[in-house]
Amino acid sequence: MIVISAEMIGDRAGWEGCLPCRFRRLDEGETYSAINSDSAGSTVSGSIYVVDGSKHICVANAGAPEDRIRIIVRWCQVRHDLAPAGPGGNWEATGYVRCGDGWREVPVLVTPVRKELFSRTRGLFENDMLAEKSVFVAGLGSVGSVVAVELAKLGIMNMVLMDHDRLEVANVIRHVAGLSDVGRYKVLAVADAIHEKNPHAKVETCNRKIAWDTYDLTRQYVRRSDLTICTADGREGRLILNKLCVEENKPIIFVGAFRRAYGGQILLVIPHQTPCYQCFLQALPENVIGQEAPDGEQAPAYSDRPMEAEPGLSNDIAPLGQMVVKLALQRLIEGKPTTLQSLDEDLVASWYIWLNRREAETGYSELEPLGFHVNGMHVLRWYGVDLSRDPACQCCGDFVRHAAEREGFEVTAEDMATFTTSEVR
């Protein structure tokens, strides 16, 4: 079997010529596919030779000398016994695989990828609604990689991925990329995984770390995107992204798992409407921030610190990614008439907590067992926290005025001008 997409020839009605292309060799040579042949893996060269149906063409003359695969496509009058129909008529495709000095004829599957890809999700919402949206995913670890691929499956057609890490064997069990991707930059492995699901998605990758030296670059990514999702480790990168999103007035979702993934939390920031990440940090009790140990293993339950070594089960991390995607989707289609619109009334919290278990030596060890309870905090349920913005927030609030009032001195408008947020780093 040889597989090609209808788009490769469908909009070329009446066109004649030769299209060189790459085919992935699969199933020990039983299958060759030109769909998504840009993804990693070995490919062989081939040609799609398109001619008018009335002309005779011999396979030996229909392509380049190095071809391993050749397909002859003949345009025909519209005939209902030939499928699939292209916009300009029908075609008949015959495939050949090089076999010694000759060619072996094999069937060709011509499949309309673009049309079929989201055909079964129609009715939930119009996928085209998301085609113009752009999402920036910072951090492509166990949560970020799943989120990025899930977004592509929703029909998000524009994505920027940023992460400086390469994939290690220990990551694989919780990551969308597999062992064959070990050693690769995570962003490139995830871009391939996205294209496996949605070959038409435009994915830009950046293998640098979010830090002050990538500040301006990161701002460009934030500015160009409708939504930023931060799954990256590290307080500094998170604060930088928070600051950029507040300045650019763009929503951002932060997600982090607690140690050994006994739970996790998500913060949705809509600048100047909901608490920003800095407000969130300021809302944590001071003794909690003070207690934060240098490694995530010792971090308290409600710390924002992600675990460093990802020692959780994939199953325990999955709920975090799925909730991030749900919140992201809801932001991107907000106010649109879809079957998901009622969720706007449900997902009103800006801070969500999930617990996989009643972890010993945490504030949650004495929680009431889940049982049949519906009220209050329990394991294996999302718990929304009503968190307020801090009017004196250093990032999204009026920090200088509040500090002046607290300390009892006056600040003039001129003084204030020297404290514009874009100047403070």
Ligand SMILES: [Zn+2]
């Ligand atoms: Zn704030």
